[in-house]
Amino acid sequence: MDTVRDWIRQARHIAVLTGAGMSAESGVPTFRDAGMPAPGAAAAGTGSGLWAKFDPQQLATEDAFRANPGMVWDWYAHRRETIAKVEPNAGHRAVADFQRRHPGRLTVITQNVDGLHQRAGSGGVLALHGNLGEDKWLDLPRNCCDAHAVTPGRPPFCDRCGNMLRPAVVWFGELLPIGVLEAAGQAARQCDLMLVVGTSGVVQPAAGLARLAGGRVVVVNPEETALDDAAHAVLRGTAAHLLPQLLED
Numbered sequence: 317m318d319t320v321r322d323w324i325r326q327a328r329h330i331a332v333l334t335g336a337g338m339s340a341e342s343g344v345p346t347f348r349d350a351g352m353p354a355p356g357a358a359a360a361g362t363g364s365g366l367w368a369k370f371d372p373q374q375l376a377t378e379d380a381f382r383a384n385p386g387m388v389w390d391w392y393a394h395r396r397e398t399i400a401k402v403e404p405n406a407g408h409r410a411v412a413d414f415q416r417r418h419p420g421r422l423t424v425i426t427q428n429v430d431g432l433h434q435r436a437g438s439g440g441v442l443a444l445h446g447n448l449g450e451d452k453w454l455d456l457p458r459n460c461c462d463a464h465a466v467t468p469g470r471p472p473f474c475d476r477c478g479n480m481l482r483p484a485v486v487w488f489g490e491l492l493p494i495g496v497l498e499a500a501g502q503a504a505r506q507c508d509l510m511l512v513v514g515t516s517g518v519v520q521p522a523a524g525l526a527r528l529a530g531g532r533v534v535v536v537n538p539e540e541t542a543l544d545d546a547a548h549a550v551l552r553g554t555a556a557h558l559l560p561q562l563l564e565d
């Protein structure tokens with residue numbers, strides 16, 4: 317821990333790559349909890365949440381949405397309800413406070429779509445997988461697709477052409493927003509230190525950013541991850557417990 321604290325003090329540019337574990341102590345179930353097994357792992361349904369019987373990898377896809385828009389929309393509505401009730405935790409706040417004290421020294425790259433880094437006050441967050449709080453049209457919007465002419469529904473839709481709204485997140489099989497991904501790659505390559513917090517390191521290309529890091533890599537996670545082998549240090553602990561200790565001046 318003290319060595320990593322020294323590395324942080326010495327680092328001019330820090331990149332923090334976060335995953336669902338970053339929000340676990342806020343009360344947001346991780347994908348593993350929700351039953352999203354790592355590829356090749358046992359079938360879904362091992363999690364605890366209401367949707368644990370579903371595999372997010374099966375639900376977070378365009379095919380699933382087109383096949384069953386009501387069910388996928390309800391899954392996202394359930395997740396939105398969960399996120400509306402939670403607050404950023406001490407880990408989110410430690411990151412945001414460090415950014416405030418050291419402008420320009422720390423970049424947040426997140427796989428999370430819950431907006432909690434932003435709500436904690438972090439600026440310039442590189443949200444690789446979009447934002448659960450926003451919708452966008454499923455098909456290219458036509459003149460009739462006016463956000464104000466939306467007919468409420470599960471999902472809401474354009475009452476003239478039937479175009480549906482969908483969550484503005486990146487589904488499996490979809491490209492990440494190219495500008496965000498390029499900025500994240502640059503922040504990874506230019507950093508002197510990368511903290512990899514609360515991610516199992518399974519989903520690509522996000523996880524691959526940890527292998528692009530220009531400096532040392534530190535994994536912060538209570539369990540083993542697929543990125544431990546790329547780490548110069550592994551701190552076995554939680555985001556809300558370890559980040560305040562690591563990032564205090």
Ligand code: BV8
Nearest residue numbers: 335336337346347348427488489514515516519520554555
């Ligand atoms: C793409 C938004 C081009 C939606 C998400 C290369 C190799 C292999 C596969 C691929 C590859 N390239 C592309 C793929 C396919 C796929 C992929 O990666 N599949 C995986 C399953 C192998 N990737 C894609 O499809 C990506 N698109 O590459 O486009 C393309 C196009 C067509 C065909 C091929 C390529 C798009 C991926 C984005 C998917 N969208 N989210 C939504 O949220 O509904 S992904 C979603 O799942 C999350 O955003 C996150 O990225 C991922 C979950 O991972 P984690 O965040 O790590 O969470 P997890 O639950 O797994 O782990 C939690 C961790 O926290 C654990 O380690 C736990 O120990 C820890 N923890 C728990 N409590 C705490 C804690 N840590 C700290 N403190 C605590 N308290």
